[in-house]
Amino acid sequence: MGRNRWLKEQAHGWMERGIISGEQFQEITAGYPSRPPLSSSRIIFILAAFLIGLGIILFFAANWQVLPKIFKLGLIYTVIALAYYSGYRLYFEKGLTGAGFSLILLGNLSFGAGIWLTGQMFHMLSFNADGFLYWFIATALMAYLMKSALLMSLAIVLLGIYGVASASIYDSHFLFHVWLAAAVFPFLYLYRSVLLVVLSLAGLAIVSLTTFFHIETEIGPWFINTPLLGLALVALGQSTRRLIPEYTPALQGFGMALGFLGAAFLAFFPEHRWSNTSLHLAVQSGLLIVAAMPVFFKKVPVASIAVLTVFLPVYALRPFPDIPLDIVSAFVLGLFGIALIFAGNSLRAAHLINQGCIYFMLTVFLSYAHYAWGFMSKSFFFLGAGVILFLVAALLEHQRRQLVDKIKGGPEE
Secondary structure, eight states, rough: OOHHHHHHHHHHHHHHTTTTTTHHHHHHHHTOOOOOOOOOOHHHHHHHHHHHHHHHHHHHHHHGGOOOOOHHHHHHHHHHHHHHHHIIIIIIIIIHHHHHHHHHHHHHHHHHHHHHHHHHTTOOOOSHHHHHHHHHHHHHHHHHHHTTTHHHHHHHHHHHHHHHHHHTTTSSOOOHOOOOOOOHHHHHHOOOOHHHHHHHHHHHHHHHHHHHHHOOOSSSHHHHHHHHHHHHHHHHHHHHTTTGGGGGGHHHHHHHHOOOOOOHHHOOOOTOOOOHHHHHHHHHHHHHHHHHHHHHTTSSSSSGGGGGGGGGGGGGGOOOTSSOOHHHHHHHHHHHHHHHHHHHHHHHHHHHHHHHHHHHHHHHHHHHHHTTTTSOOHHHHHHHHHHHHHHHHHHHHHHHHHHHHHHTOOOOO
């Protein structure tokens, strides 16, 4: 059941019990319109469009060399024009949304196939991934026109492919971030969809990690860049907690995962060093201040600052050789898991409690593996690891259930 539909049912119950009036019920539900469910016929239409589009691509691929160029161009653009025109008529004028949407989707798939087939014909796309970018632009425009989350999902996937290919093969990645901010983010603000946010963040994380691995920059190694990206997402989640509260868990969840990844690499692979940390320290300190400002101005609860624990810049201790940087980093990771558990209890947020348990168990396992692997028999190592994880999991699960029961006000199912 969707969030808006659930809210309508709850508000209807409040109205029946006399908690709110009929006018208040109308005002509440008007601000949270229910999206129509995805019918089976529409799913079949969409599947048919994908299959027809795949058939067109395979037909062209099998017979492309023997067809004259003028016929190829005419065939490509005729299919695109017919699909878009027919889909527009059916969707906007006839009210046949299922069939119309499938034809528009078919036109978009044909447009993407046409880009690559035309580029292959005239040798235009051999040295870049711009074909995916052009395809993304066309798909994003159609998503805005039809207010379609499905088309924007396809657009995000295409943009992600463009970003990964550009960063890993062609050493270019800037336009990915530009188009993500210019086309995708406004759609996420106008048409609220947590699924699209998750998909966008996944694309951003994958492209950024690919960039950090494959492109040498003056900023430094990827295991410091990764927490910076994560901290930026957490700061954005803190700042938008009141504006778009449904996006905050996704933003902070991805941000904390990236922060944990970078901090864990720093903790358990301390042999990796870098020459300059001053720029990182300045950027990270600034982002920490931005992320903490909503707490200082009492815009968000104080407990929400727990999500920032994993971003403490322990690498600033590098100039002090007597301080074991790996042990301090491992301690911060463990503190982060515990802080999330208590923050979840204070904020009555079960997802923070669950994430805290997961991060704490990962820290225990990684610490055990890092410090015990070299001097223990491998059989005793795995036996000990299993026993420790079992005990930690049992303890955390007991505490988690108590906290979740306290939050929900009743026994957990």
